[in-house]
Structure formats: C-alpha cells, structure tokens
Amino acid sequence: MDNLFQITAELTQTEVLRYTPAGIPVLDVMLKHESWQVENGQKCLVKFELPAKIVGEQAKQWQYRENTMVKASGFLAQRNQQIFKPILRIQNIQEYKG
Amino acid sequence: MDNLFQITAELTQTEVLRYTPAGIPVLDVMLKHESWQVENGQKCLVKFELPAKIVGEQAKQWQYRENTMVKASGFLAQRNQQIFKPILRIQNIQEYKG
Numbered sequence: 001m002d003n004l005f006q007i008t009a010e011l012t013q014t015e016v017l018r019y020t021p022a023g024i025p026v027l028d029v030m031l032k033h034e035s036w037q038v039e040n041g042q043k044c045l046v047k048f049e050l051p052a053k054i055v056g057e058q059a060k061q062w063q064y065r066e067n068t069m070v071k072a073s074g075f076l077a078q079r080n081q082q083i084f085k086p087i088l089r090i091q092n093i094q095e096y097k098g
Numbered sequence: 099m100d101n102l103f104q105i106t107a108e109l110t111q112t113e114v115l116r117y118t119p120a121g122i123p124v125l126d127v128m129l130k131h132e133s134w135q136v137e138n139g140q141k142c143l144v145k146f147e148l149p150a151k152i153v154g155e156q157a158k159q160w161q162y163r164e165n166t167m168v169k170a171s172g173f174l175a176q177r178n179q180q181i182f183k184p185i186l187r188i189q190n191i192q193e194y195k196g
Binding site: 001002003004005006007008024033034035036037038039040041044046047048049050055056071074075076077078084085086089091 | 099100101102103104105106122131132133134135136137138139142144145146147148153154169172173174175176182183184187189
C-alpha cells in the first residue's frame with residue numbers, strides 16, 4: 001500500500017535533538033516548500049510549511065542545518081487522532097544542490 | 099522542485115461533479131488510507147483520511163466510484179491560507195487491483 005511523499009524544501013526550523021525512552025534520536029523539523037505545479041495543463045503556485053521528523057542515527061546530522069535546501073522522502077502520517085494534520089516521517093534526506 | 103505524493107487508498111466519498119467558471123470538471127473526493135510503514139527499522143501503523151480533488155476530464159470517470167480502492171498520485175497543496183490543511187491534487191488515478 002503506497003504512501004510515499006517526495007519533496008524539495010527548505011529546512012526552516014530544527015528543534016533540539018531528543019531521544020525516545022529506548023534511546024533513539026528524534027529530530028523535529030519544519031519544511032517550507034514552494035513550487036509551480038501543473039494541474040490539467042495549468043500552472044499553479046504551491047506554498048506550504050509541513051512539519052516533519054527524522055528518527056534514527058541520521059537525525060543527528062541535521063540538527064544544525066537550518067536554512068538548508070533538502071530533498072526528503074518518507075511517508076505521511078497524522079500527528080493526532082482528531083483531524084488530519086499531517087507530518088512527514090522522513091526516511092531519506094539529502095542536501096538539494098539544484 | 100519535487101512535490102510528489104503516491105498513495106493507495108479507498109475512495110470513501112465522492113461529491114457531486116462541479117465545473118469551474120471556465121467549464122472544467124472538478125471532483126472533490128475523500129481518500130482513506132491505512133498501511134504499515136517502516137521507520138528506522140520499526141513497523142508502524144498509519145491511518146488517515148485525506149481530501150483530494152481531480153480536475154479535468156478524468157474527474158467525470160470517478161463520480162460514481164465510491165468504495166473503490168485506488169492508486170493515486172499528484173501534488174500536495176494547502177486548502178486555505180492559514181494553517182496547512184493539505185489536499186492532494188490528483189494528477190493520475192487508477193483502480194488498485196492488489
């Protein structure tokens with residue numbers, strides 16, 4: 001069952017690195033996206049900020065990388081049980097070099 | 099600039115087909131997703147409902163297809179200016195046959 005989101009975005013905020021009770025590093029970040037997309041032949045400007053998190057060893061590498069453009073991919077999940085506020089759970093992240 | 103989301107989901111609601119002032123058909127739908135994903139080696143259950151819309155001729159084909167499992171792809175956008183409530187703007191949709 002597919003759930004795969006790929007995005008190019010700016011890492012606008014990185015929180016303080018935290019650890020789960022099991023000792024796994026987790027980094028909460030904010031991704032700011034802006035792009036032109038094509039829908040039914042018409043261009044449209046898309047802008048949003050999407051919370052994301054990185055779990056595991058790679059979380060450590062990104063804690064001081066605010067203002068970096070990144071390519072990230074992962075799956076979308078909801079942050080709480082009520083309404084669908086999405087969070088991107090990043091499985092891969094790398095610097096975007098254009 | 100990537101913004102590509104691929105999802106397998108159930109088409110749980112389809113609204114009445116509407117037309118833009120320029121005569122383009124638009125279908126608003128709801129996608130219900132449930133899957134197991136892997137994050138840092140751990141399985142986790144992901145469930146949510148995500149609003150989506152189909153713009154253009156293919157909108158017509160889906161108006162009476164509630165309860166169909168589909169594979170859809172498109173880009174995420176926000177529905178309004180305030181907080182980021184996402185909507186998937188579907189560029190491709192097909193029946194999911196497992």
